[in-house]
Amino acid sequence: MSIDISHISKRFGSFVALDDINLTIPSGQLTALLGPSGGGKSTLLRIIAGLENADAGAVTIEGTDATHLPAQKRNVGFVFQHYAAFKHMSVAKNVAFGLEIRKRPKAEVKQKVDELLSLVHLSQFADRLPAQLSGGQRQRMALARALAIEPNVLLLDEPFGALDAKVRKELREWLRRLHDEVHVTTVFVTHDQEEALEVADEIVVINEGRIEQVGTPDQLYDAPANDFVMGFLGPTTEIDGVLYRPHDIEVFTHPGIAGSIPARIVRELRVGFEVRLTVELLDAAHEQITVTVTRAHQRSLGLRPDLDVWLATTHGAVVPLMDPAQPATA
Amino acid sequence: MVRTSPLLRLVLRTVVVGYLVLLVAWPVSLVATHTFDDGFSALSKAFADPEVIHALKLTAVVALSSVAINLVFGVTISLLLVRYEFPGKRLLSALVDVPLSVSPVVVGLALLLVYNPRSGWLGPALADAGVQVIFSTPGMVLATTFVALPLVIREVVPVLEEIGDDQEWAARSLGASSFQTLRRITLPGVKWALVYGVVLALARSLGEYGAVKVVSGNVVGSTQTATLLVDQRYQNFDQPTAYAISFLLAVASVVCIVIVSVLRPKQEA
């Protein structure tokens, strides 16, 4: 049971939302479509769901060509960012909707609804209206509703985007645990890299309608394919046109290390356990870059503004794979 | 903050209340007092009059028919305007408002020109097929439908836009067909807007005068509605009946307004 996306393209007027996308999403896995707003990830999700039609290409869901199937027939569960709760129906009726449409016997519907409501911990709200629930509760209801039809695939479009930070974190963990229990092929869209890194088995980074990289969270973080992926997944600092992680740059208070770059500390910013140093390179361009060190390290070296230092990248520093030139390491 | 001094506030309040009383409240209350000048005799005399009964029944038939037509087509057009894309959509949206700005007399004339059985554009053909429009109930239904046409649409369209189509897409992704989505999700979502639209259209339809006058020929006992009856009776010095029917019509108007005013706050998402 996998999703096969083949040569999918979509434009809105002159705006190219998706450009020849090819992707296979393995079954039973929790996959994240990660990327900046407007990059095309929601469009791709909606095309998989049948809520949007591609201009070209094909979508195959567990072996069946779904490209021209209407959303109604794809048996795909969809969860919307703003819940799309049926406002005039109770929570239980919302969850029961898909089953009632399929004309299942009342007893079966009731049993399934009870099951799902206890799965999402909303049993005591069964007879309430969605308006009486919090945002997080509404989204759990939406999930239960989507799962009720026993979909082949579960799609979530920025499911926690409308919730505040604390609830978002809670629901993130909860989604991961739910997936571990239910094992439905799940694809969710997010622009929050922390969310993707925390929750997903595999991440697809999409930017400007193209796939930048596909991989596990570790692969993406430790072996980014290009500058964009590296920059999107974490902080970066640039030396000679190559991107590094700010903590992968060593600071020396004396010259003499082969290939080290002379520089001067301009500013320091202490945030939590890390210290962010703004350092000016003493080359022709006089660029200012960010270098991160721990507080202990800063203290032991006595780093402070106006100090002359020498910078070198650590051995095994992460750089984008696409970049051929790698300067000397310490 | 624009803080009005207590004196200014009192002055404004007095001016406003005075204006409304002198212009609307007092005159309308006078019809009530005059109706009951001799107790209930004006009303009972009116209800005993077969022409009055006929007029009231005709008014009800015409109003209800026109409201039903406007409900069906109003909902259909609202859905088309908000949920679909087609050439000429903006033009249709603008045209839908036209009936509100057209004089009722012009409405009557327009329908007369098309449907009159002698020289109308479509009238003679319809007459041959046995369908009488002008000087008959169908014509009056047409006229009443015309003037109240935008009312349901103007209530439903903003609500449709506001609730968005997420719920409808959710229903589809759960397997609902277009019809099931319409019946179970869309229509319940605009329930209150439909109610307001219907009540407003009903008030308008009950009260239509000018257009119906032109189109009906105002034949007593046959094509005379309540409003036409008021006109005729007053001019023939049967004031009591005129007041009595006016009173009924005024009560109906007030009831419609109160229903809508009371219901509106209930329309919470």
Added chain:
Amino acid sequence: MSQATSALPREDAGRAVREHRPARSVNALGRGSALALGTSLIWFSLLVLIPLAAVVVQATTGGWSGFWHTLTNPQTLSALKLTVGESLLVTALNVVMGTTIAWVLVRDRFPGAAILDVVIDLPFALPTIVAGLVLLLLYGPRSPLGIDVANARPAVFLALAFVTLPFVVRTTQPVLEELDRDVEEAASSLGASSATTFRRVILPSLVPAIAAGAALSFARAISEYGSLVLLSGNRPFKTEVASVRIIGYIEGDNLAAASVIASVLLVVALVVIVVLDLIQRRVSRRG
């Protein structure tokens, strides 16, 4: 907080009113919806478009000369002048009174204000013939106030004022309610007096709404018929308005002449709609 509990359909109804999330992508027509559209268009044409077209066509049957001849008929000219003149006067009155009433409804709360809401909507829901009749009771021969304007020119003004009452009120009321108090507070913290704040901060935001209400009020006034039948006596050259003239021509079986005047009224109505649309467009651009 007084609510805009109005029986009038919202002025912005029918226009694109976007608040939080705009409705997403619209669909292309499918088979069912295309059928629905076709049927609706046929119905709309048979009911509205074709009849209105017939009026315009009929008006032009006599060519330009016939058109002009009817229009310049002394009685007709007088009716048109009276109609437009009184309508403009009434609109001016409504601009002032309508805004004042809206202000009091929104900014001044006192017991019984809810009843005012019903009173304001009454002219919209009341049959026009009844409107004429009730006005006659207070301002006619047996007036308890001793004021008798029946069959005199002021009767026209009175009737028009009655039927156009709700329009400016109901267009400005929601705008007043939505007004961001923050903006007023900012103005006064910068040193503006109440009068200045009203004049330079509030009034400008109200102008589009007032203009929209004025346009509706004017269109309604020139179209009015029912309330004038009993109240004004429809005396030629004195209290006869355009719509009465049309009825006169219809009863005299001169449909062409009736259509000429009707076309003039239609053109004015069209102009009003266009002006309204432009105003709405400008307002939504300003955000």
